[in-house]
Amino acid sequence: MDKPLVIGTHSFSSRLMMGTGKFSSPEVMRDALEASEAEIVTVALRRVELDNPGDTILSHVDRDRFVLMPNTSGARDAEEAVRLARLARAAGGGSFLKLEVTPDPNYLLPDPVETIKAAEILIKDGFTVLPYIQADPILAKRLEEIGTATVMPLGSPIGSNRGIRTRDSIEIIIEMANVPVVVDAGLGAPSHAAEAMEMGADAVLVNTAVSVAGNPVAMARAFKKGVEAGREAFLAGLGQPRKKAEASSPLTGFLR
């Protein structure tokens, strides 16, 4: 039996977090979220009207079932991210916050300097901060020291579906971390999610691969299985890959 994923004061049994962008309709999004069995759902503050109960996205996210994690996508510096986060909480967005400071609108890569600045302020404000970062082990440690609830290193640029291109750095982050490591961005297939979990990541966050799939609901289910399979393999203890088949003790067998 796996232990729960603990983030801040919450415990979760699902290790798959879902995004809400790019879906062809709110109904498809709702069904995909349900099929994923995720418990944490992130939503871009720029896309929603938090104070409007009829908002097309929010009205399709069951708040009894999912922890809503607003994100600051679009913020290009700490000041903007902090302002958005505070407004979101005032409008009932809860205390979970996916901190994204992405000054370039094309690759949406995170700014480490501004992310640290914003995290410091938001943690003092009482937010449970989950920062989106480059796969930089030292940056991850610095954020952990400040008090972020997780670190969320990218596998490859957001929406790129390229999988884990930052494997070596993510391995170091996992090895060194005292907070959950959530691999976020770039996971394009359930096998990528499984790979992250096999490496020992605590959770993954997926959006584009599900929302633009031919059948988003089925793909959400597939990701759920990929995450579970990878987690189970990690817990079971994976054998190390070898270049060729080897006798058990070719050099020291004579000692027996």
Place this chain on the structure above:
Amino acid sequence: MTFYDEIGQHSWQVIEQEILDRSPADVERALSSSTPGMEGFISLMSPAADRMIEEIAQRAQLITEQRFGRVIGLYAPLYVSNSCTNSCVYCSFNADNPISRLTLSVEQARAEGAYLHEQGFRHVLLVSGEDQNAAGLDYLKAVVKGLRPLFDSISIEIYPMDTDDYGELARSGVDGLIIYQETYNPDRYKEVHPAGRKKDYRWRLETPETGGKAGFRRIGIGSLLGLSDWRIEGVYLALHARYLMRRYWRSQITISFPRLRPAVGGYCPPCPVSDRDLVHMMTALRVFLPDAGLLLSTRESPHLRNHMIPLGVTSMSAGSKTDPGGYTHDSGTEGQFEISDHRSPHEIAQTIRDHGYEPVWKDWDSSFIV
């Protein structure tokens, strides 16, 4: 070095010849590369690519879906003034045209905004002619102030200003700037802009950079399609977009595809652009610029707009009026050009849904700006 200096290194004729020289094999190579680059883009814009428009369109669809998802943003133009000191021969607002001139009061502009808000819009584009006496900086700031509570994104399509003035607008709540070069061909530019400040090709060309320096989050460029050869215009647009992306990397670049429409004055476009050409140009630009916003207005017919939903468009206007005050009352003045798609915003949103896409009314937040 500004973009004016950069395009000084290219010549219209040389680019034209390069486009004509491309072979089908060049086009195939461009299509098989994940990063076709400027060389590949020139191949995609060439006559040799005409037969491969389906392949280009499929590639464009794939890239757009990957990058933006199955969504189309909706916005509406809000014309605040048709008063203009320029003499653009293709435009109804040409100072020489005997149309009645109107500049909305701040209250009238807000009433127009309230109407658009009621229709569901949260992104608005303020449009005016170039007349600083009628619609100067202070006036525009007052209009923006009145509209901010209603909209999450306010863009402007007005006239060139300097960095300080644009900066003031940016700080007062404007997040996007649209400024078309109209044509990158300097000779044609001179012919169609005989008078007014707009005569100055270089000043116009460098204005998007001014917008980048002023800090606008979105910078929109475009050629007025029909003024000159669309293939060459497309290459200049691509050069311009790439230049801006590399220097003003915090801003998103958007490209519009305004095709000349009948207007007062009866100007006849010298280089008409067919539906097929328009689709070719837009999809090729998408392949070259996966991250650019691509805008399609109500200048185009419902038939064409419906079919372009899955081809790379990221935003569409809907229910537009191009005369100041036109939403809330019959202003009795001329629009800037004739609208071709007269469907209501809700009809267009439904059409977008019918195509398996989600209409998005809000994709920004006014709290990004202090």
